[in-house]
Amino acid sequence: QKEVEQDPGPLSVPEGAIVSLNCTYSNSAFQYFMWYRQYSRKGPELLMYTYSSGNKEDGRFTAQVDKSSKYISLFIRDSQPSDSATYLCAMTAAHGSGNTGKLIFGQGTTLQVKP
Amino acid sequence: DAGVIQSPRHEVTEMGQEVTLRCKPISGHDYLFWYRQTMMRGLELLIYFNNNVPIDDSGMPEDRFSAKMPNASFSTLKIQPSEPRDSAVYFCASSFQRQGGSKAFFGQGTRLTVV
Numbered sequence: 001q002k003e004v005e006q007d008p009g010p011l012s013v014p015e016g017a018i019v020s021l022n023c024t025y026s027n028s029a030f031q032y033f034m035w036y037r038q039y040s041r042k043g044p045e046l047l048m049y050t051y052s053s054g055n056k057e058d059g060r061f062t063a064q065v066d067k068s069s070k071y072i073s074l075f076i077r078d079s080q081p082s083d084s085a086t087y088l089c090a091m092t093a094a095h096g097s098g099n100t101g102k103l104i105f106g107q108g109t110t111l112q113v114k115p
Numbered sequence: 116d117a118g119v120i121q122s123p124r125h126e127v128t129e130m131g132q133e134v135t136l137r138c139k140p141i142s143g144h145d146y147l148f149w150y151r152q153t154m155m156r157g158l159e160l161l162i163y164f165n166n167n168v169p170i171d172d173s174g175m176p177e178d179r180f181s182a183k184m185p186n187a188s189f190s191t192l193k194i195q196p197s198e199p200r201d202s203a204v205y206f207c208a209s210s211f212q213r214q215g216g217s218k219a220f221f222g223q224g225t226r227l228t229v230v
Binding site: 008034036042043044045046049088090101102103104105106107108 | 119146148150157158160163165170171206208210212218219220221222223224
């Protein structure tokens with residue numbers, strides 16, 4: 001079993017829809033959770049960064065972390081065609097725990113937002 | 116800062132040849148990661164360094180793969196001999212961690228094709 005599981009999709013939605021992307025994980029030592037966006041033929045770019053449980057909002061994007069369920073989500077409101085990309089979740093353990101700094105990614109979910 | 120710089124951007128080589136991929140991390144970053152990305156397996160962590168020291172190379176697929184970081188501003192990933200199944204996009208990323216957590220920044224990747 002992989003440490004981080006993410007449905008690869010593809011996910012296709014109409015413009016303006018609310019998008020929900022999710023990951024589950026198995027390692028309870030993970031404390032830092034990230035979402036990366038990757039456009040075709042580009043490197044991943046950091047989109048959202050959260051520590052421990054809770055919500056974080058940035059414009060149309062909201063990241064949620066539920067450590068009790070080992071489940072993280074990314075919501076995109078009012079989705080735009082420019083949001084079409086692959087979204088990867090990533091996580092790492094707390095400083096001082098084993099393998100500090102080891103950044104593990106999910107498979108990535110391909111999203112297409114149709115005009 | 117120019118970001119993480121990788122070279123070459125594209126590499127086409129024949130099976131059996133040696134391939135060397137290069138990475139210049141962001142100045143001041145103390146972690147460096149090498150990832151491989153394929154459609155089938157997603158983004159896989161190959162090896163990562165902390166302060167130029169390899170911390171975890173458990174993702175390196177075979178002895179044909181080796182990585183070095185002779186100083187804080189340069190790292191190489193070498194494949195010798197190369198095989199067609201090594202064809203993938205190889206990404207280098209760097210981050211700065213103090214209290215834990217990781218905001219890793221990626222290069223544009225090297226697209227390797229082994230024929």
